[in-house]
Amino acid sequence: MDTGALVRDAESAETLRYWQVEEKENELVFVYELAERDIVYGLGEQVRGINKRGGRYVSYNTDNPHHTDDMPSLYGSHNLLLIDGDGCVGTFFDTPAKAIFEVDYHGSGKIVVRCDKNVKVVEMDGANAYAVTREFLSLIGRSFIPPLWAFGFGQSRWGYKRQKDIDAVADGYRNADIPLDWICLDIDYMDRYIDFTVNKKRFPDLKEYAESMRSRGLRLVPIIDAGVKVEPGNETYEEGVKRGYFCTNHEGGLFKAAVWPGMTHFPDFFQPKCREWFGNEYRKLTDMGIEGFWNDMNEPAIFYSEYTGVLNALTPSPSTESEKETNAYKDYRNFYHNIDGKRVLHDKVHNLFGALMTRAASEQLDKMLPGRFLLFSRSSYVGAHRYGGIWTGDNASAWDHLVRNVKMMPSLNMVGFLYSGADTGGFGGNCGRELMLRWLAFSAFTPLMRNHSAILTRKQECYRYSGTDDFRSIVSLRYKLLPYIYSEYVKAALHGDMYIKPLGFEYADERSRNIEDQLLVGDSIMIAPIIEKGAKDRVVWLPEEMTEVRYDGNGFECEQIPKGLRRIQVGLNEVVFYIRKGRCVPVCKGGPCTAKTDMRDVVLLGDGEEYRQYIDDGFTKDVREENIITVKKA
Secondary structure (H helix, E strand, O other), X not given: OOOOOOOXXXXXXXXXXXXXXXXXXXXXXEEEEOOOOOEEEEOOOXXXXXXXXXXXXXXXXXXXXXXXXXXXXXXXXXXXXXXXXOEEEEXXXXXXXXXXXXXXXXXXXXXXXXXXXXXXXXXXXXXXXXXXXXXXXXXXXXXXXXXXXXXXXXXXXXXXXXXXHHHHHHHHHXXXXXXXXXXXXXHHHOOOOOOOOOOOOOOOOHHHHHHHHHOOOOEEEEEEEOOEEOOOOOHHHHHHHHHOOEOEOOOOOEOOEEEOOEEEEOEOOOOHHHHHHHHHHOHHHHOOOOOEEEEEOOOOOOOEEOOXXXXXXXXXXXXXXHHOOOHHHHHOOOOEEEEOOEEEEHHHOHHHHHHHHHHHHHHHHHHHOOOOOEEEEOOEEOOHHHOOEEEOOOOEOOHHHXXXXXXXXXXXXXXXXXXXXXXXXXXXXXXXXXXXXXHHHHHOOOOOOEXXXXXXXXXXXXXXXXXXXXXXXXXXXXXXXXXXXXXXXXXXHHHOOOOEEEHHHOOOOHHHHOOOOOEEEOOOEEEOOOOOOOOOEEEEEEOOOEEEEEEOOOOEEXXXXXXXXXXXXXXXXXEEEEXXXXXXXXXXXXOOOHHHOOOOOOEEEOOOOEEEEEOOOXXXXXXXXXXXXXXXXX
8 A cells, every 4th residue: 555655664563573562353562571771762743751651652643732741642643662771672663543652651661552453663773772763764764954044033923914914023023133034824814714825905916025025034934724625616626626636435425524714625645646736736825936834734633524513623632542432533534545546544544644745745846946945744754754844733832831842852853853843932822021032042953943823822923022132132042053053954864863862862871861851952062941930040961071152142151061960040031052072063143034144154162173064055955965064163
């Protein structure tokens, strides 16, 4: 069965070396005996921290804004486990259907994996988790590389309804002298929420407007949803019906479900011709000068369907098997795909739907546009990292969601999603000044750095808070670090490496292995963000001598710090980070946007003597090793 070739190779469950396998009537059960010292990494977009021991996780992509530790499913399914102790065993369970992972659940001392019999399993082993991760990354292929401007700061909000709202945001950032590169258009830019349309009253000439914004160093990034509105006269709908590109129901007719525009059909992304057709629909916006998109509602999210007839919006995903017959689950058992001429129930391939939407868009955008483009998605599966990035969905303006953001980033890198990040400040709720500043100080290091919030919440653009100097200080740091962030990202993609890692991937001591609130960013930087409300200081563990760098908007202060524990004070206007021994970090003067940031005029911080910097024009598709140059300390 062709499920889109998202993963390149896999083995039979019959050849496994490290797992006991039991075949039951409707599933396979895999069991692994854990040692006390073992850390279990992996599972990508999941809650409960970097070490997954003690939790129960369900890979079943779900539109779920309730990002709490008792919720087993979020928007993506990334079925990689890394058991790291005296050596490391890595296992990837490649199945498009639901999979359940109980990892030392209730102190069992075992990992128990339950999944559909339609599974291929990849086993790897090596000296440590980092080595095995790199082996896995070499298997699944090179990560998506967006253009340079996508590494700039982005602003978004559900509620920018018209052109003047976007103008106000652009003016607000420029007048406050806070850097900005892109602004998202949420569903209100469309004509009645219909994909690939523009509301002419709100945006009279989007092509001219996109060009005028680009002249100011800003890009527009519109949203595209998965459902196509059922409406005669809607070109996308009529073409999809004519060509047989939509999913079908039990009776063989077209399945209908309601999302934002009302009743919709879902494209059958498992059909290669459908992917080509749907991806070509993006041309209606690229012809207007659009160079970036975010795909949403592609789990797929369903408000209600022709079968259940019940509103599913904001329904939590089940936390126990007894809850599995919620309406959200029933809907996925009510429509079908055409895969290689066979009729396949959506539930059996559910986790691939959003990933194949990303693939559909990416493959055609690559043909349409002369240079690189921005594309990120809410729903995902391993392999989709080759086609776009992801954001971590509808989080909340809460300190524990900042903590989850920190701990989720390395797990996403383990499964190839280098271009990732959360909604800075939180999507739902009202973000206070302190939380926004601390979240920005972390997001300054993540490849996707976007401030996004929901309609009816507090407007959380940086310039709206008091004391804009503090916001300018932190966002400007991002632009001063661009030579490093861009270089480390591209080198990680080229070399099949991670951009963000846990400390335990580089340092073998037990303290480093068990720290979850400090991360390695690229080859040279360690970060230790403030993630507690009211905290003015924190304890930092330095596994080796490092250079402590403090930035407060006025320049960099550097100090050599010996190995060990250190308590540091960090003001709301400051960011403190560390440079590993013998390494350098290039910094530049920054600018109001990436187009006005000179990436070649750099100064090296740290006690190393040189840095290997990746430099190109920021757009070329020809990303290659030859663009890496050696910069020596003056």
